[in-house]
Amino acid sequence: MQYIDNIIFLILLVAGFGLFAKSLLKIYRNIRLGHEINRNDRKSERWSTMARVAMGQSKMVKRPVAGILHLFVYVGFVIINIELIEIIVDGLFGTHRFLASVFGNGFYSFFTATLEILALLVVIGVVVFFIRRNFYGVKRLTMKELFGWPKQDANWILIIEFALMMAFFKMNAADWVLQQRGVMPALGSFPISSTILGPVFSGFSDGFLHFTEKGAWWFHFVGILFFMNYLYYSKHLHIILAFPSTWYANLDKKGKFNNLDSVTKEIKLMMDPNADPYAAPAEGAEADVPSKFGAEDIFDLNQVQLLNAYSCTECGRCTSVCPANITGKKLSPRLILMKTRDRLEEVGRNIDKNGKFVDDGKKLLNDYITKEELWACTTCNACTEACPVLLDPLSIIFEMRRFLVMEQSAAPQELNLMMTNVENNAAPWQYNQADRLNWAND
Known part of the structure; x- marks a missing residue:
């Protein structure tokens, strides 16, 4: 029975x-x-981008208050959980503060004191974030979506982080009081918990401590x-997925048009006076022609776009700078990613239930x-510029527009008129090419 705790x-x-692991595989x-x-x-640019943006939080601090507080929470929570190594060893083998034997008392005291200071910064960060999100009225955090x-x-994630830090302080304070009494070996330094909770715990018995x-x-x-395990159900998957998202980010200049090779080849063929329009395609050429132009469903998007949907932090920085949203239009770049993730999850549940995807209509x-x-969408790229982890909701919008235009001929009237003019007049304006310079006659 003495090993029941370890088991x-x-x-x-x-x-x-x-x-x-099961959630990550899904x-x-x-x-x-x-x-x-x-x-x-x-690759070197991608490593640099990931280190700077995902690990260094470089885009977060463009809004200093939120950025610095997020840095407190992010760095503090990650480093504090290095202690998980110690917890695992202590839990499996019944030891107490295993890392003290590895680091030595001096460095271990520095290590535990650092963890306490970081834990305090995490507490400050989550409390301010909770107040800011629920009582301060930041517009992008109080939108209907x-x-x-x-x-x-x-809110739950902030409460969980707060509770974990409180447990951390409580554990250290009880241990510190026992160390002062000589009941436990003097290992570590606990400047925060000993100051805040030490006096409270000093009146309790050894057994209670x-x-x-x-x-x-x-x-x-x-x-x-x-x-x-809660992360799977939460927007906080970005804790993990921000790293691959920044690695696979689009490094081309923002606004660069994504041409389809199949369309480019077709146009070159049309403009080649020596081309035989009736010639059989070269072997393997059919493979260059996509089965569908643009995106109607998540299967038509690329894997980076789906990764982006899972990585969205729902911070709303993209929506807060979107000119369409600011002027009262229905568009919210944040909601584009959220809806893509919702549809992706629905398809995933369909596969879980049926073993494969069954058309759900x-x-x-x-x-x-x-x-x-x-x-x-004005395709201004403000959303992609604002995103703290380099997500690209515009690329999803663009692919779905491409489907509407190229597959369903369902462009707005203004756009259809412009394309007709380009086709007939080689210009977007509705007048003959011969009249193009008439404006200069006078």
Whole structure:
């Protein structure tokens, strides 16, 4: 019976990481439903971009208050969970503060003191974020599209992080009091918990402090496993997916038109006076022609676009700078990514249920994203410039527009008129080419 704690710990550890791995595999499978795109060029630039944007948070601090607070939470939470290594070893082998034997007492004291300071910064960050999100009235955080689960999810993640940090302080404070009494070996330095909670705990018995320390330790461990598996259902997947998203980001100049090779070849063929329009296509040429132009559903998007949908932080920076949204149009770039993710998840559940995708009569276009939203976009790229993790909602809008124009001939009247003029007059204006210079006659 003396190993019952270690056995329970092992079971929870395996179950927690097993469920987390299962969730990641499901996300990977869903992303693979999109078509492949080659984004493995310019590797040194991609490494640099990922280090600067995902790890260095360079775009977050463009809005200093939110950026610095996010940096506190991000860096603090990640580094604090390095302690998970110590928790795993202690839980499996019944040791106490294992890393002290590895680091030595001096460096271990510096290490634990640093963790406490970072934990305090995390607490400050999540409290300010909670107040800011729920009581301060930041417009992009109070828009209708965040009502319901998105807002609850954001609040729950802040509450979970706060609770984990409180358990961390509680565990350290109880341990510190026991160390002062000589009941436990003097390992580590706890400047925050000893100052805030130390005086409170000093009046309790050794037995109660042992119970408190162990209870907080278990709460912290189970809380980390819960948080890890909650990510699958949360916008906070960006904690993990921001790194591949920035790696696979589009490094071309913003606004560069994405030409289709098949269309380019067709136009070159039409303009070649020596080309034989009746000649049989070269072997393998059919493979260059896409089965569908543009995107009607998530299967028509590329894998980076689907990765973007999962990586969206729902921060709304894209929507807050969107000129269409600012002027009252229905378009919200954030909502484009959220709806793409919702449709992707629906397709994933369909596959889970049937073993393969069974047509459900729905499409991303019209059932999730409306034509009104798509044509409201000015293609100004403000959304892609504003995104703190380099997501590209405009590329999804563009592909769905391409489908409407090239597959359904469903462009707005103004655009159809312009394309007719280009076809007939070689210019977007509705007058004959011979009259093009008449304006200069006088």
